[in-house]
Amino acid sequence: MNAPETLHIQNGLGCGPMLLNELSPNRTHRQQVFECVRAAGAISRIDVAKSLGISPGSVTAIVTDLMEAELLYETDETRRDSGRGRPPVALSVSPRARYVVGVKLSDHSHTAVATDFAGNTLGSASLQTTPKRRPMAEAVAETQELLDRVLRDAGLAPADISAMAIGLPGIVDHASGRVPWCPLIAEENCAMRAALEDALPFAVHIDNDANMVTIAELWFGAGRARSDFAVVTIENGLGMGLVTQNQVFRGGQGQGLELGHTKVQMDGALCRCGRRGCLEAYVADYALEREAATALLTKATEEDGDRPVLQALFKSAKAGHAPAQAIFQRAGRYLAAGLANIIQLFDPPLILISGARMQYDYLYADEVLAATREMTAQAGRAPVEIEIHTWGDLVWAQGAAALALQNLTDELLRNQRVTA
Amino acid sequence: MNAPETLHIQNGLGCGPMLLNELSPNRTHRQQVFECVRAAGAISRIDVAKSLGISPGSVTAIVTDLMEAELLYETDETRRDSGRGRPPVALSVSPRARYVVGVKLSDHSHTAVATDFAGNTLGSASLQTTPKRRPMAEAVAETQELLDRVLRDAGLAPADISAMAIGLPGIVDHASGRVPWCPLIAEENCAMRAALEDALPFAVHIDNDANMVTIAELWFGAGRARSDFAVVTIENGLGMGLVTQNQVFRGGQGQGLELGHTKVQMDGALCRCGRRGCLEAYVADYALEREAATALLTKATEEDGDRPVLQALFKSAKAGHAPAQAIFQRAGRYLAAGLANIIQLFDPPLILISGARMQYDYLYADEVLAATREMTAQAGRAPVEIEIHTWGDLVWAQGAAALALQNLTDELLRNQRVTA
DNA sequence: ATTTTTATTTCGACTGTCAAAATAAATTAT
DNA sequence: ATAATTTATTTTGACAGTCGAAATAAAAAT
Numbered sequence: 001m002n003a004p005e006t007l008h009i010q011n012g013l014g015c016g017p018m019l020l021n022e023l024s025p026n027r028t029h030r031q032q033v034f035e036c037v038r039a040a041g042a043i044s045r046i047d048v049a050k051s052l053g054i055s056p057g058s059v060t061a062i063v064t065d066l067m068e069a070e071l072l073y074e075t076d077e078t079r080r081d082s083g084r085g086r087p088p089v090a091l092s093v094s095p096r097a098r099y100v101v102g103v104k105l106s107d108h109s110h111t112a113v114a115t116d117f118a119g120n121t122l123g124s125a126s127l128q129t130t131p132k133r134r135p136m137a138e139a140v141a142e143t144q145e146l147l148d149r150v151l152r153d154a155g156l157a158p159a160d161i162s163a164m165a166i167g168l169p170g171i172v173d174h175a176s177g178r179v180p181w182c183p184l185i186a187e188e189n190c191a192m193r194a195a196l197e198d199a200l201p202f203a204v205h206i207d208n209d210a211n212m213v214t215i216a217e218l219w220f221g222a223g224r225a226r227s228d229f230a231v232v233t234i235e236n237g238l239g240m241g242l243v244t245q246n247q248v249f250r251g252g253q254g255q256g257l258e259l260g261h262t263k264v265q266m267d268g269a270l271c272r273c274g275r276r277g278c279l280e281a282y283v284a285d286y287a288l289e290r291e292a293a294t295a296l297l298t299k300a301t302e303e304d305g306d307r308p309v310l311q312a313l314f315k316s317a318k319a320g321h322a323p324a325q326a327i328f329q330r331a332g333r334y335l336a337a338g339l340a341n342i343i344q345l346f347d348p349p350l351i352l353i354s355g356a357r358m359q360y361d362y363l364y365a366d367e368v369l370a371a372t373r374e375m376t377a378q379a380g381r382a383p384v385e386i387e388i389h390t391w392g393d394l395v396w397a398q399g400a401a402a403l404a405l406q407n408l409t410d411e412l413l414r415n416q417r418v419t420a
Numbered sequence: 421m422n423a424p425e426t427l428h429i430q431n432g433l434g435c436g437p438m439l440l441n442e443l444s445p446n447r448t449h450r451q452q453v454f455e456c457v458r459a460a461g462a463i464s465r466i467d468v469a470k471s472l473g474i475s476p477g478s479v480t481a482i483v484t485d486l487m488e489a490e491l492l493y494e495t496d497e498t499r500r501d502s503g504r505g506r507p508p509v510a511l512s513v514s515p516r517a518r519y520v521v522g523v524k525l526s527d528h529s530h531t532a533v534a535t536d537f538a539g540n541t542l543g544s545a546s547l548q549t550t551p552k553r554r555p556m557a558e559a560v561a562e563t564q565e566l567l568d569r570v571l572r573d574a575g576l577a578p579a580d581i582s583a584m585a586i587g588l589p590g591i592v593d594h595a596s597g598r599v600p601w602c603p604l605i606a607e608e609n610c611a612m613r614a615a616l617e618d619a620l621p622f623a624v625h626i627d628n629d630a631n632m633v634t635i636a637e638l639w640f641g642a643g644r645a646r647s648d649f650a651v652v653t654i655e656n657g658l659g660m661g662l663v664t665q666n667q668v669f670r671g672g673q674g675q676g677l678e679l680g681h682t683k684v685q686m687d688g689a690l691c692r693c694g695r696r697g698c699l700e701a702y703v704a705d706y707a708l709e710r711e712a713a714t715a716l717l718t719k720a721t722e723e724d725g726d727r728p729v730l731q732a733l734f735k736s737a738k739a740g741h742a743p744a745q746a747i748f749q750r751a752g753r754y755l756a757a758g759l760a761n762i763i764q765l766f767d768p769p770l771i772l773i774s775g776a777r778m779q780y781d782y783l784y785a786d787e788v789l790a791a792t793r794e795m796t797a798q799a800g801r802a803p804v805e806i807e808i809h810t811w812g813d814l815v816w817a818q819g820a821a822a823l824a825l826q827n828l829t830d831e832l833l834r835n836q837r838v839t840a
Numbered sequence: 841a842t843t844t845t846t847a848t849t850t851c852g853a854c855t856g857t858c859a860a861a862a863t864a865a866a867t868t869a870t
Numbered sequence: 871a872t873a874a875t876t877t878a879t880t881t882t883g884a885c886a887g888t889c890g891a892a893a894t895a896a897a898a899a900t
Contacts, residue, residue: 029888054888055889055890056847056849057848057851057888057890058887058888059848060850061849084897085844085845085897086897087896088846088847088848089847180800181798181800188800228673229672251765252648252650252767252768253648255767255800257765258767261764261796262761262764262765263760263761264683265686273798275795277757337683341761344679345671346765347672347673349673375683378591379608379609380598380600380675381591382673448856449857465878466877466878475857475859476879477859477860480879480880481857481880503866504867504876505866505877505878506864506865506878506879507866508879841900842899843900846895847896848893849893851891851892851893852891854887854889855886855887855888855889856885856886856888857886858885859883861880861883862880862881863880864877864879865876865879866875866878868873868874869874869875
């Protein structure tokens with residue numbers, strides 16, 4: 001071996017990381033104050049100062065500025081805790097300062113919500129579709145139709161909307177706004193965000209649909225009080241999201257967290273992606289359905305809705321049909337392995353198995369969670385909390401709205417004070 | 421399903437993340453200027469200003485301060501590029517401002533280096549040991565012995581040293597300084613950093629050994645010019661490190677990136693951890709050795725050094741012995757699956773397979789890397805760069821020294837200007 | 841009516857920043 | 871040799887943002 005025994009610093013080249021000008025997304029006090037008020041709903045200046053550790057004088061200055069910009073206002077409801085002394089004045093986000101829309105495209109139905117600046121849902125809409133790969137232009141047209149409907153429901157005009165975010169399945173690059181691959185869109189690597197921004201009069205953000213659930217958990221759900229957690233969502237595919245240090249982690253190049261395509265078995269089951277042994281080939285809806293088609297006796301009925309085969313499989317299993325139970329049990333074992341791998345690699349204190357269709361409780365049975373814990377038990381590792389969250393169909397769209405709000409407020413507050 | 425269709429914000433509770441006071445590790449201009457000079461080795465004020473995007477006046481002010489604190493100095497070597505105009509004055513880190521030591525404990529030998537403030541290696545030392553689980557007090561005594569030797573080699577006294585970092589295998593919690601589990605230490609979850617700081621007159625930092633290689637790559641190696649990359653290191657175990665946005669990622673609770681114990685096969689090969697199907701049970705040194713013991717005909721000879729069985733296996737394979745080749749080939753296939761999983765989850769633009777013992781080239785054969793790429797090929801995903809780095813035995817200790825320097829300079833520069 | 845308590849605002853000082861002007865130190869042109 | 875030009879560095883003045891302390895405001899308790 002002729003590797004050098006020590007590393008000599010070449011003359012004048014120094015040592016240490018070389019990329020230093022990447023600006024870390026550091027939040028200004030203006031942003032922190034605003035976000036503190038938004039997180040609290042209603043909070044006095046003194047409590048903002050205390051919880052952020054900045055001086056009351058600075059809070060007054062910033063709040064005055066934000067009130068002039070009409071982003072905050074003083075609530076009448078004066079909450080008095082101790083009785084004595086000057087009563088605190090509660091601050092809240094002005095709901096009507098701005099409005100945003102969140103959209104989710106998926107295989108059977110697209111959904112949308114409109115929210116005000118404080119995050120209140122004002123209206124929703126959905127559009128039945130078929131799970132086909134359509135030209136991007138058609139997806140844009142569907143989005144416009146959905147936008148019309150949700151605006152009508154919310155009583156808003158297009159000119160009222162300041163930003164929109166849209167979540168879609170597949171590989172989505174949030175930063176560039178491109179969609180390398182999506183099961184709903186015919187073209188590969190299309191410039192989806194640019195197309196939407198051309199068609200619509202406001203800023204558009206796009207992201208992977210699993211990140212929509214993640215952001216929904218972060219903004220409205222169990223993730224609000226957590227700085228680190230993972231989200232796993234099981235639908236037709238298997239999605240995952242991660243929040244580390246209060247930030248959504250998107251992978252080194254924006255295409256990470258493809259849990260569904262991690263390999264859990266050499267030469268294993270065939271996956272939609274054409275390869276073998278991917279986790280999703282054991283756990284996702286389509287994986288269960290194809291096993292059901294092979295082994296199931298009972299026929300699906302009309303009333304079984306969206307996923308008739310899967311519903312029938314579930315009913316059989318519940319009724320005690322052993323082959324149906326075995327299908328769910330194997331999926332559960334593989335899911336446990338996938339969760340264990342998440343824990344080994346990302347080490348989150350909390351995993352949320354979250355989504356709109358969490359009814360197949362075989363997958364989340366105590367045995368599965370126990371197996372996960374057993375596969376990761378080790379000295380000094382605190383057992384990971386695992387929670388199952390069943391949300392309404394609108395979670396995804398609401399997460400998208402939160403993403404739009406996040407980008408919008410960053411935009412509004414990042415720069416200097418709003419000049420009068 | 422009785423999940424709510426929309427998420428209503430409870431009165432006064434708001435929406436959005438609640439944990440906002442976590443201070444993001446934002447670097448001040450002082451830190452950036454210092455790190456820029458350190459990264460460049462020698463650089464003029466104007467070039468610092470240009471590369472950081474801050475004004476020349478501010479650079480002058482900060483540099484004056486750092487020179488008064490004797491952390492920087494003006495190099496004589498005036499490098500003139502264009503000829504005309506006032507020649508720039510190069511700045512460099514004062515090598516003798518501070519000194520640090522980096523230590524690596526491992527199963528067969530412990531190593532240490534001492535470096536100056538600019539990262540130049542001044543001396544090294546090693547200590548032969550046996551792979552046993554010893555009381556923590558003994559490990560501390562060994563570290564002290566190693567420290568004596570490295571100081572003697574470098575011509576330094578204990579009082580010259582400002583900080584030390586130590587890397588060890590197993591589960592190590594950098595933030596708390598505790599060692600939940602380590603194959604070299606008898607106790608579980610022992611307060612290793614506290615014990616070392618009690619025994620030594622300077623600050624001590626500890627971390628997982630895989631992070632030492634990662635930091636070595638970030639400070640001295642291929643990672644210097646990269647903001648995002650992963651490191652995989654194969655020794656007796658299988659380690660991994662990740663740098664995202666110029667920061668070492670340690671997982672949500674400081675115990676992440678346990679690549680060796682991710683599951684790649686249900687009911688698979690037996691792992692040191694007692695479970696089955698862990699990646700390390702197919703790829704690590706001990707996994708190859710036990711297969712060699714079963715199938716190998718040739719005997720290991722005296723000259724085969726540290727790992728006689730493994731060396732003999734490698735020689736057989738090179739000589740064309742089919743069973744020996746098959747052992748390496750299977751390990752290569754599983755390694756490819758592990759690398760593919762890293763790519764699917766973390767999406768790094770670059771993976772460095774790095775360490776002191778990278779000579780078993782079967783594992784990194786073109787087929788293996790091709791298999792990795794094939795398992796992750798997808799529309800819109802740029803093919804990941806994979807590089808093999810063979811380092812000297814001191815990499816680990818040098819990475820540790822870099823960690824010590826990093827913490828020391830953070831400490832020195834984080835606070836206000838050094839008052840005169 | 842006065843005192844006490846608590847929240848908010850105002851004020852002065854200070855740090856860090858930039859832009860622009862001034863200065864310094866070299867080369868090139870005359 | 872001297873002046874002009876070029877480039878690097880320093881100085882200066884202005885200004886945002888920040889804090890601590892003092893002042894003010896608005897309530898309850900005495």
